Amino acid sequence: MSHDTPICDYEGSDYVEFWNGRQYEDSCERIALARLLPRGGERLIDLGAGFGRLADLYRPFTHVVLMDRALSQMQEARRRLGADPRFSFVVADAYALPFSAGAADDVISVRMLHHLVDVPKALREITRVLKDGGAYITEYASKRHLKAMLRYALRRQQESPFSERPHEFARLNFDFHPRWMERQLRRAGLRVEARRAVSHFRVGALKRSVPTPVLVRADQALQRLGGLWPWTPSIFVRTRKQGKE
Numbered sequence: 456m457s458h459d460t461p462i463c464d465y466e467g468s469d470y471v472e473f474w475n476g477r478q479y480e481d482s483c484e485r486i487a488l489a490r491l492l493p494r495g496g497e498r499l500i501d502l503g504a505g506f507g508r509l510a511d512l513y514r515p516f517t518h519v520v521l522m523d524r525a526l527s528q529m530q531e532a533r534r535r536l537g538a539d540p541r542f543s544f545v546v547a548d549a550y551a552l553p554f555s556a557g558a559a560d561d562v563i564s565v566r567m568l569h570h571l572v573d574v575p576k577a578l579r580e581i582t583r584v585l586k587d588g589g590a591y592i593t594e595y596a597s598k599r600h601l602k603a604m605l606r607y608a609l610r611r612q613q614e615s616p617f618s619e620r621p622h623e624f625a626r627l628n629f630d631f632h633p634r635w636m637e638r639q640l641r642r643a644g645l646r647v648e649a650r651r652a653v654s655h656f657r658v659g660a661l662k663r664s665v666p667t668p669v670l671v672r673a674d675q676a677l678q679r680l681g682g683l684w685p686w687t688p689s690i691f692v693r694t695r696k697q698g699k700e
Contacts, residue, residue, distance in 0.1 A: 466525040472506050480654055481508070482671045484565060484594065484689070487651040487678055491592045491693040496560035500584065502549055502694055503567030507532035510542065516560075519543065530694055549577040557586040565691075569576040569596040569629050574621075574636075578643035581596040587698035591645055592691065594653070598622050598630035600688040602658065633685060637692070645694035652681030 474481055488509060493517030504510070504521035505528045512520045522531050522545040529544045536542045547553045549564070549571060562585050571577050581591055603616040614622045619635040637647055655671045655677050656662070681687060 464504070465523075466577065468525075468527075470508075470528060471531065474508060479667050479670050479674075480657065480689075482667070483653050483674045483678075484691075485509065485512065486671070486675050487594075487653045487691040488565065489558075489562070490651065490678070491591050491649055491691055492563075493561050498552065498558065498560050499613075500552075500562045500648055501558045501560065502552075502564040502581070503570075504528070504532060507542075507562075509565060510536055512698050517540075518543065519547055520554075522552075530677050536661050546645045551582060552580045552584050554584040556583050558584050559589060560586060561590045561592070563592045565594040566596075566635075568593060569631070571629070572627070574631070575639050575642065578639055580647070582643045582645060585696045587696055589696050591694045591696065593694070594689060594691045595636055596630045597636075597685060597688055597690045598632055599686060602688070603630075604686070607683055633690060636690075639667055640692070644697050646697055647692055647694050649693040650682035650685065651678040651691040652685035652687040653678060653691055655681065655687050657688055 489512055496517070498518045499513055499516040499518065500520045500522060501509065501513070501524050504523050507521055510519065510521065515615065519541055520543045521529070521536070522655065523529050523532070524547065526546050529546050533544050545553060550573065558697065562581050568574055568577070585591055598614070599616045607616055614624070619632040621635065622630045624630055640647060653674065655674050659695040661670065
């Protein structure tokens with residue numbers, strides 16, 4: 456595909472307000488990411504960083520690059536974090552990263568891959584800019600989750616959660632099967648070394664009836680075990696770039 460492959464970029468959207476109503480998801484994702492992050496390094500690149508929602512987790516890193524395709528998101532990130540000299544702000548997309556080979560000690564992408572038509576192309580770029588032995592921590596939307604399985608069994612959805620093909624459930628919004636995603640990671644030269652299942656209780660009725668801290672604690676207790684065979688709508692994976700023999 457060409458460099459003009461479409462990407463959902465949230466240009467002009469109020470992403471801060473979007474997250475104000477998702478405290479459960481935000482807390483669960485922070486727990487998973489904190490567990491998977493390396494203890495520190497010289498340069499971390501956060502792809503699809505938005506307004507810098509997760510930037511407070513990056514304190515152990517000397518230099519943090521927040522990158523997003525949406526100029527409005529980077530402007531908001533700069534407004535929030537620009538006074539901290541550790542942060543740089545870059546407007547670009549995942550298909551053509553403006554960094555030299557091996558420039559990053561570690562790379563992160565949370566809620567970014569599910570907006571990409573050509574995931575393998577983006578993963579090749581990520582591997583290119585990652586140094587040998589560096590970690591790539593990513594999150595993706597899984598099609599093989601419990602709610603989808605139940606809906607499919609009850610014939611309330613047509614898409615099979617067991618099919619490995621990516622599913623575009625809305626324009627430029629994709630769900631991926633875990634086996635398909637991990638195959639793409641391996642093909643890009645990234646070895647999976649840890650996995651977390653996240654947002655076990657992302658159900659409207661539960662979130663309305665059970666206090667958020669209770670749901671978050673329950674999710675935290677299940678994340679590592681659930682990663683052995685994840686059936687949640689969100690999956691975090693830590694991979695490692697393989698060095699040359």
